[in-house]
Amino acid sequence: MPFVILVAGLDGRSLLLEASVLQREDHKIEESLSGRALLQRLAEGGGTLAVLGPELPDITLPELVRKIRASPVTRRVSVLALVPTSEPLELDAETAQAGANAVLRRPLDHSHLDAWLSKLLSVPRRVEARVAVSGRVVGTPRSEAAGHFVGLSLNLSINGMLLASPVRLLGHPDVDLEMDLPPSLRLKALGRVVREAPEVGWPYLGYGVEFLYVPEESLGTLMRLLSGSPRHSAADADFGIHSTLRRDAWIFEILQPVPQENGWEVEIRRCPRETWRPGSAGPFYVVEGPTAQDAIAQARAFVLGLGS
Numbered sequence: 001m002p003f004v005i006l007v008a009g010l011d012g013r014s015l016l017l018e019a020s021v022l023q024r025e026d027h028k029i030e031e032s033l034s035g036r037a038l039l040q041r042l043a044e045g046g047g048t049l050a051v052l053g054p055e056l057p058d059i060t061l062p063e064l065v066r067k068i069r070a071s072p073v074t075r076r077v078s079v080l081a082l083v084p085t086s087e088p089l090e091l092d093a094e095t096a097q098a099g100a101n102a103v104l105r106r107p108l109d110h111s112h113l114d115a116w117l118s119k120l121l122s123v124p125r126r127v128e129a130r131v132a133v134s135g136r137v138v139g140t141p142r143s144e145a146a147g148h149f150v151g152l153s154l155n156l157s158i159n160g161m162l163l164a165s166p167v168r169l170l171g172h173p174d175v176d177l178e179m180d181l182p183p184s185l186r187l188k189a190l191g192r193v194v195r196e197a198p199e200v201g202w203p204y205l206g207y208g209v210e211f212l213y214v215p216e217e218s219l220g221t222l223m224r225l226l227s228g229s230p231r232h233s234a235a236d237a238d239f240g241i242h243s244t245l246r247r248d249a250w251i252f253e254i255l256q257p258v259p260q261e262n263g264w265e266v267e268i269r270r271c272p273r274e275t276w277r278p279g280s281a282g283p284f285y286v287v288e289g290p291t292a293q294d295a296i297a298q299a300r301a302f303v304l305g306l307g308s
Contacts, residue, residue, distance in 0.1 A: 021117050081104070135152065260288065
């Protein structure tokens with residue numbers, strides 16, 4: 001399925017020419033003229049992968065990556081940096097340390113570029129799954145003095161929800177949400193109304209809500225709900241993690257293998273050491289193997305080989 005690829009700091013047309021996978025799968029390139037414009041587009045939910053270069057008029061490449069990773073709205077976006085040969089080698093390490101999934105040097109090996117793009121684009125196919133779930137939602141708009149309303153959730157993803165509201169929510173407000181979902185699950189989140197959703201029928205008004213902040217306990221519950229295996233106790237939850245590895249300033253979560261048509265797939269997630277809690281890491285990479293054990297071994301080898 002096609003995705004929007006956001007580009008800043010490099011020529012988007014050249015990327016499309018260099019990356020045959022983008023042409024073959026009909027992904028759309030959307031170019032931002034500055035780092036600030038890219039951050040705004042990402043905050044609006046504009047893309048799942050950012051491809052960045054150093055030709056930015058308002059910010060350095062590492063600082064832009066740090067800002068992407070610092071925001072709860074954008075930190076789960078995959079980031080690929082493409083750096084010209086003329087740039088100092090220190091830029092690669094600083095950009096990777098800031099949180100880029102990968103830093104590649106130009107001129108590019110086209111097969112290597114395609115492989116990275118394919119991997120990074122396969123992550124949102126997994127983690128952006130949306131699950132139909134109907135539950136009671138108590139909302140409190142922060143921009144109004146009208147008090148609470150009681151509506152329904154119609155579906156959920158890791159990034160947001162479709163809300164059926166009995167009241168009109170004007171001006172894209174931020175809303176404190178408390179959700180009671182089957183089976184006996186309770187979630188809290190701060191969300192922002194980002195669109196009207198006419199697909200929601202009378203007597204409700206429909207809104208697409210993007211999560212700005214989800215408390216740690218609620219985030220774990222949400223992830224388990226989306227994985228299809230909700231648990232009632234956070235104490236014994238494993239968040240689907242097979243094992244973890246520490247590399248420099250990062251904790252990597254290696255998730256449990258998932259069967260695919262031609263083998264097994266393992267997702268790798270990553271989070272800074274100082275903020276890591278089980279299940280809090282964001283998407284990083286996906287590896288495959290002919291067996292579950294091979295896929296786990298490939299994932300460990302990939303993490304241990306980073307920066308070497």
